[in-house]
Amino acid sequence: ETGVTQSPTHLIKTRGQQVTLRCSSQSGHNTVSWYQQALGQGPQFIFQYYREEENGRGNFPPRFSGLQFPNYSSELNVNALELDDSALYLCASTWDRGTEAFFGQGTRLTVV
Amino acid sequence: AQSVTQLDSHVSVSEGTPVLLRCNYSSSYSPSLFWYVQHPNKGLQLLLKYTSAATLVKGINGFEAEFKKSETSFHLTKPSAHMSDAAEYFCVVILNAGKSTFGDGTTLTVKP
Numbered sequence: 568e569t570g571v572t573q574s575p576t577h578l579i580k581t582r583g584q585q586v587t588l589r590c591s592s593q594s595g596h597n598t599v600s601w602y603q604q605a606l607g608q609g610p611q612f613i614f615q616y617y618r619e620e621e622n623g624r625g626n627f628p629p630r631f632s633g634l635q636f637p638n639y640s641s642e643l644n645v646n647a648l649e650l651d652d653s654a655l656y657l658c659a660s661t662w663d664r665g666t667e668a669f670f671g672q673g674t675r676l677t678v679v
Numbered sequence: 680a681q682s683v684t685q686l687d688s689h690v691s692v693s694e695g696t697p698v699l700l701r702c703n704y705s706s707s708y709s710p711s712l713f714w715y716v717q718h719p720n721k722g723l724q725l726l727l728k729y730t731s732a733a734t735l736v737k738g739i740n741g742f743e744a745e746f747k748k749s750e751t752s753f754h755l756t757k758p759s760a761h762m763s764d765a766a767e768y769f770c771v772v773i774l775n776a777g778k779s780t781f782g783d784g785t786t787l788t789v790k791p
Contacts, residue, residue, distance in 0.1 A: 600779070612778050670723040
């Protein structure tokens with residue numbers, strides 16, 4: 568176990584709806600990154616938060632947004648859900664934007 | 680720009696025989712390179728990392744990888760496969776802590 572926890576573990580939403588996924592980082596870690604892993608593919612970097620500020624973003628549209636809280640936990644919000652948003656969403660935490668990331672178990676999102 | 684190519688989508692070996700999972704990278708700068716393993720319904724686990732120290736990196740569970748700058752490669756090896764090694768393996772390049780790029784993964788099957 569890495570100490571990174573994500574909730575919920577599974578979620579089913581309807582196209583057009585909005586979803587919020589949550590991540591609690593490992594104790595002492597102030598940096599959180601989010602990834603989307605579609606079936607049969609490698610994780611794709613969505614964005615990273617460091618000390619409550621966005622610190623880098625991948626090729627995802629603005630309807631993917633995030634937050635990091637003072638306790639360094641984080642949320643990923645996705646608006647106007649599309650069928651292609653169905654994927655495993657992974658959260659990873661590091662210390663001070665360090666490169667060794669610890670991953671949570673992920674949230675499996677299904678959009679119908 | 681940075682990219683990662685895992686040369687084999689599937690590798691099948693017999694238990695007790697060597698494992699070779701191939702990874703080539705492209706990066707404008709000196710990269711940090713990682714191998715992660717993902718077992719079914721589990722999160723990603725760090726196997727090993729290269730961050731410009733020794734070119735031969737030893738990881739967990741008997742895995743190691745060699746960084747070859749001239750070949751832009753970071754292949755993962757293990758002398759003797761175990762049934763528990765069956766999983767998905769990802770090669771990752773991180774140019775800066777703000778963005779990491781995953782390969783598409785290699786599925787390792789271990790036959791008894």
